[in-house]
Amino acid sequence: MKLIDQLGILHTFEKQPVRIISLVPSQTELLYDLGLEDNIVGITKFCVHPVHFKATKTIVGGTKNIKFDKIKALQPDIIICNKEENTKEIVDELNTICPVWVTDILTIEDNLQMIHDFGQLFNKRTDAQKWIDKINFAYQDFQQFIKDKSIKKAAYFIWAKPHMVAGNHTFINELLKLNHFENIYEVKEGRYPEVELKKIRLEGDPDYVFLSSEPFPFTDEHAFEIGRFTHHAKTVFVDGEMFSWYGSRLLKAFDYFKKLHAKI
Structure with missing residues (x-):
């Protein structure tokens, strides 16, 4: 074989x-x-x-x-x-x-x-x-669900101190785009670049800040700290497995994404 x-x-x-x-x-x-x-x-x-x-x-x-x-x-x-x-x-x-x-x-x-x-x-x-x-x-069902939703800007944090985000050439970025979220750090060099919180508005001014459940355990304190540097962004804790786990987990992710959109 x-x-x-x-x-x-x-x-x-x-x-x-x-x-x-x-x-x-x-x-x-x-x-x-x-x-x-x-x-x-x-x-x-x-x-x-x-x-x-x-x-x-x-x-x-x-x-x-x-x-x-x-x-x-x-x-x-x-x-x-x-x-x-x-x-x-x-x-x-x-x-x-x-x-x-x-x-x-x-x-x-x-x-x-x-x-x-x-x-x-x-x-x-x-x-x-x-x-x-x-x-x-x-996947086809979710594409129908999402097709009429407007595109919003987002930042997806995976780590704190240093603050790191999901960038381009990642599965997370692919799923953000599928959900009609424009990743403000897609243009930044590196797949998981370090970022400065004080520059977040200059670098894209997101509508949503997503704090992933893995690999870093974000807390309300982290959300508050990041929120100090955003303007109107809504901070949302998200299930990192749904955004970053490939394989059979993707099937569950589509239902999760529908619930996420209903929540935000």
């Missing part, structure tokens, strides 16, 4: 990979939703869905700080990584253990391709196609 991952790397498998280690939380959830629970032998400490995996699977570290000895001992057939979540150095070292499949998700189309690829990789073609069909249906 020969398949090409999203970095364009050709992988040749003499047999179907059975023992899987996933180093990406959203992709762990997708693998579970494709019916591969029994095949998953290792996950990261950030793989919180499904909840029971913390008790039933071996935790091999974080996404950028992994325990190679633990991974090697699990004798995986394949390790699932992501270009953003895992460094090239980690991937290179993991390649000495077994094949490493790297995803690269910037668009909804990339997401659907990943699901299709996993269906091919793990002989779950029917399950993968069901998820693709469900996501496509919900």
Whole structure:
């Protein structure tokens, strides 16, 4: 079996990979939703869905700080990584253990391709196609929902001290655009640039400031601090998983976005 991952790397498998280690939380959830629970032998400490995996699977570290000895001992057939979540150095070292499949998700189309690829990789073609069909249906429905809504300017914060935002070439930015939010930091250099709060009005004067639930735990104090530098912007706490998790999570995200629009 020969398949090409999203970095364009050709992988040749003499047999179907059975023992899987996933180093990406959203992709762990997708693998579970494709019916591969029994095949998953290792996950990261950030793989919180499904909840029971913390008790039933071996935790091999974080996404950028992994325990190679633990991974090697699990004798995986394949390790699932992501270009953003895992460094090239980690991937290179993991390649000495077994094949490493790297995803690269910037668009909804990339997401659907990943699901299709996993269906091919793990002989779950029917399950993968069901998820693709469900996501496509919900995607088309949401496009109808959003088409008449006016475009508003937004800033999406992912970190404080230093303050960091989602910029261009990110899945978050793609979903902001889908929701008719113009990301004021899309033009700024870097995918997750640092920003100065005192310049927020000069750099775009957003209608909404979104504070993500992950990776930083924003509080009311942070909202108040950022609010001091905005003019008319409404500060909204949002579920970071819905804006940044790809895979099967996207299906739930469309319903979440409808509720978000109703709230704001």
